[in-house]
Amino acid sequence: MLFTISHFYLQTVLFLFLFSTNHVTCTTTTTAATTTQRFKQAPKFYNSPNCPTITSLTCSDEAVHVAMTLDIKYLRGSMAAILSVLQHSSCPENTIFHFVTAASKTTSTIILNTTLTNSFPYLKFQIYPFQDDVVLGLISTSIRSALDCPLNYARNYMSNLLPNCVRKIVYLDSDLILVDDIAKLAKTNLGNDAVLAAPEYCNANFSNYFTPTFWSNPSLSLTFASRKACYFNTGVMVIDLERWRIGEYTMKITEWMELQKRMRIYELGSLPPFLLVFAGKIVPVDHRWNQHGLGGDNFRGLCRDLHPGPVSLLHWSGKGKPWARLDANRPCPLDALWAPYDLLETPFALEA
Numbered sequence: 001m002l003f004t005i006s007h008f009y010l011q012t013v014l015f016l017f018l019f020s021t022n023h024v025t026c027t028t029t030t031t032a033a034t035t036t037q038r039f040k041q042a043p044k045f046y047n048s049p050n051c052p053t054i055t056s057l058t059c060s061d062e063a064v065h066v067a068m069t070l071d072i073k074y075l076r077g078s079m080a081a082i083l084s085v086l087q088h089s090s091c092p093e094n095t096i097f098h099f100v101t102a103a104s105k106t107t108s109t110i111i112l113n114t115t116l117t118n119s120f121p122y123l124k125f126q127i128y129p130f131q132d133d134v135v136l137g138l139i140s141t142s143i144r145s146a147l148d149c150p151l152n153y154a155r156n157y158m159s160n161l162l163p164n165c166v167r168k169i170v171y172l173d174s175d176l177i178l179v180d181d182i183a184k185l186a187k188t189n190l191g192n193d194a195v196l197a198a199p200e201y202c203n204a205n206f207s208n209y210f211t212p213t214f215w216s217n218p219s220l221s222l223t224f225a226s227r228k229a230c231y232f233n234t235g236v237m238v239i240d241l242e243r244w245r246i247g248e249y250t251m252k253i254t255e256w257m258e259l260q261k262r263m264r265i266y267e268l269g270s271l272p273p274f275l276l277v278f279a280g281k282i283v284p285v286d287h288r289w290n291q292h293g294l295g296g297d298n299f300r301g302l303c304r305d306l307h308p309g310p311v312s313l314l315h316w317s318g319k320g321k322p323w324a325r326l327d328a329n330r331p332c333p334l335d336a337l338w339a340p341y342d343l344l345e346t347p348f349a350l351e352a
């Protein structure tokens, strides 16, 4: 089922991004119903003739390394995201997935492993259990409790979790769909010293992400003094793990989280520490690679439209998720673009 909207232009209003937060991956409400989800098997995807032959993917610089978190609650989203990556990839067999699961949920990890193997028998992947209890003590509450789930913070720890030989990753949230070749995103040039690349949004009012306490304290707010800091969404990032390790960025992010526990310097979960460390220092990626906010706003869950311009990646960040709205028979118009990637077996299909 090929569906490409790479050259799909829509003139729409540019929304402010204030409450369009990234990534929602939470494991706290795993129910019996979600653990019995059954997924269809995806077809095998083949390399096109011009793809390089890679004998060992794990440490290869030629392979595309995709990093995602994985939990039962958002599994349906993850499965669709994986399928979309493979389907639009010109070298799908040269793509390796690095999945991070919550170490505290051993049973979930086994279910996730089995589900992935059954639905994607040809997928090259590794699972890395993340010591989620490590971040629990660092998390302060935010407006949406889902943002406080420890697995949300796993993106800070990729350099520790993945093997040292993996140099560059594309980090992806679970609530998105690619409609273009991920290799194009993965080959983003990070220049001589950038650690991270992502689409930047300089029209968003950056001051809203931090509290008056933060701005009124010069020793804190001066952190942005010599840079042109712009908002970016941490749901889609190209990261140079080698430079990350050398620069000890996990520690730098953690230090801001420690401070947040003592004085409230920001509101939303895992995003602001990334902004504090990286905003104004990242390589900007074309906006087509993160058409975010499709989940709607955090308060009322209103439908949102695409931002103007081409689309390579659709991101349902925000409160609403396409699978939940489709199940409730109250989809937003753009949820129809997610549906073709849904691998969930419907009860009807099970009976057939």
Ligand SMILES: *[C@@H]1O[C@H](CO)[C@@H](O)[C@H](O)[C@H]1NC(C)=O
Residues within 6 Å of the ligand: 109, 110, 113, 117, 127, 128, 129
């Ligand atoms: C996933 O399953 C494979 C075997 O199918 C096993 O080798 C691997 O250790 C499992 N990974 C985890 C994290 O349980």
Ligand SMILES: *[C@@H]1O[C@H](CO)[C@@H](O)[C@H](O)[C@H]1NC(C)=O
Residues within 6 Å of the ligand: 205, 206, 207, 208
């Ligand atoms: C950004 O928001 C702050 C605080 O809400 C406000 O004082 C400032 O005028 C805004 N700046 C712009 C350019 O809208």
